[in-house]
Amino acid sequence: MTTTGEEHTGGPTGPWWWARWRGAVLDGSLALVSAVECGAEGVPFARDAGIPVFLGVLFGVIAGSVLLVRRKWPIAVVLVAIAITPAEMGFLMGIVGLYTLAACELPRRVIGALAGMSLLGTMIVTFVRVRQSMASGDLTLGDWFVPFAAVTTSLGLTAPPLLFGLYVGARRRLMESLRERADSLERELQLLAERAEERAEWARGEERTRIAREMHDVVAHRVSLMVVHAAALQAVARKDPEKAVRNAALVGDMGRQALTELREMLGVLRAGEDVVGRRGAGVPLAAVGEAAAAAADRAVGETVSGDGPCLSELDELIGQSAAAGMVVELSVMGEVRSYAAQVEQTAYRVVQEALTNVHKHAAGAKTHVRLAHRVSEIAMQVENEAPPEPGSASAAGLPSGGNGLVGMRERVAALGGVFVSGPTDAGGFRVSAVIPAA
Structure with a gap:
């Protein structure tokens, strides 16, 4: 049939060969x-x-x-x-x-x-x-x-x-x-809107996972040290008032540091809520999706390139663990140099989480922290000896959520590195990671 009449927006509604x-x-x-x-x-x-x-x-x-x-x-x-x-x-x-x-x-x-x-x-x-x-x-x-x-x-x-x-x-x-x-x-706009929404959802999921890792690192390490110092403070409060005062000051400093880092992460979360809130203000779906994804990307970039931890702060980190009663030795091999902010933060967090695990599961065990600067990568290893009193994993009774090793592996894998952890033959535990420098 040949059509020559008016344009048709729907199906035929007329008799026989007529569309209308x-x-x-x-x-x-x-x-x-x-x-x-x-x-x-x-x-x-x-x-x-x-x-x-x-x-x-x-x-x-x-x-x-x-x-x-x-x-x-x-x-x-x-x-x-x-x-x-x-x-x-x-x-x-x-x-x-x-x-x-x-x-x-x-x-x-x-x-x-x-x-x-x-x-x-x-x-x-x-x-x-x-x-x-x-x-x-x-x-x-x-x-x-x-x-x-x-x-x-x-x-x-x-x-x-x-x-x-x-x-x-x-x-x-x-x-x-x-x-x-x-x-x-x-159809293309609808597909782009759906893809933007999916990308925004993926970005929000990635951001939630990243923030969960950050909060775990901050809370687990700082609070673990605070609990250890609080236990030591309780033990020496009457015998050595001066040491008790020093421990109390350390607990206060660590608490303030933990609060500062938590406020920074909460600020990122509030910025994401402002973008998502545009959806209810009549902003098109594609614009909201792209804005949410961009906000998540900016949040990640700001956190990575902001005032996060770096390798130069390892001495302070190890000093905090030493102040809590841990015997820690740090050895650095190779020429010390700077890396990308994300690489340094990941290396710092691996060492931090490994020391936190020692506080939780092997209180009092001697720990060795090794850092190697290589041509195209940086390697780190945290190994603790067997605890002096087997069966007393943590004198302070610190809980464990079981997410520390998973978080470290995710961080290292995200940068294309290799992460290995496991017990040693001597009864201790070893955490090793290699991260590409680029």
Whole structure:
């Protein structure tokens, strides 16, 4: 079926081959007018042909009614209009048929051939009729008028509907192309919005995981040392007041450091809440997704490149553990140099978490911290000997969540490094990590 009518936004709702009832009513009206016209023109045709008048009228009505199928069979309509041209019938059908044919999605050679046939037929009929009128004396113009009338009449009945139909068809195809492009862009925008939402959700999940690791490192280490110092403070409060005062000061300093780091992470969380809150303010989904993802990326970048721990603070970290009663030895091999902030923070956190585990599970055990600066990587190892009193993992009764080793492995793996941990043959425990320098 060939469609030449209005654009359709939904499925067909009209009868038979019409997409809409409006098109069916229009074609029915045109067919009725064409049938009346051809029926009226059938009267002189019947007289000239010498047949009964009612047969000429019936022939004209049937021929004019063919215009009803112009949308389904436009070629048939044009052929019928060409066929009844010698009878001087179907002027409306010829004009509407040529317009419909030109507006259809048919090959141009087919449209050109039928238009040429219609032009030639109209020209011949007009030439003959005008010549007969001049021969009978109805027209007294010169001989030049016969070809002039034939050419102008044929062009006037053929060119306008043909050109208008070509214009309408081209415009319809352009509108269809623009509609398809708009639909495609809408689908792409929806897909981008979904991807942005997924990326935002992934970024939020990554940020939650990162913050959970940071909070675990901060809380586990600082609070572990605070508990150890508090236990020591309780033990020496009466015997050595000066040492008790020093331990109390250390507990206060560690508590303030823990609170400072926790406030920084809570500030990152509040910044993320501000971005997510835009969703309820009518901001488009794609914009919210991209903003949330960007906020998460900025939060990670700010935390990594901000005032986080670095390798130069290892001496202070080991000093805090030594102040809590742990015997710790630090050995550094290779040329000391600076690394990317994320590399230094990860190396620091590995050592920090390993020392925290010693406080929890091997209180009083001697610990060795080794740091090696290599050409393209940095290696660290924290190894503790067997605790002096087996079975007394932590004199202070520190709890363990079991996430320390998992967090260290995730940190190192995220930078493309290698993490290994496990017990030693001597009854201690060893944590080793190698992180690429780049």
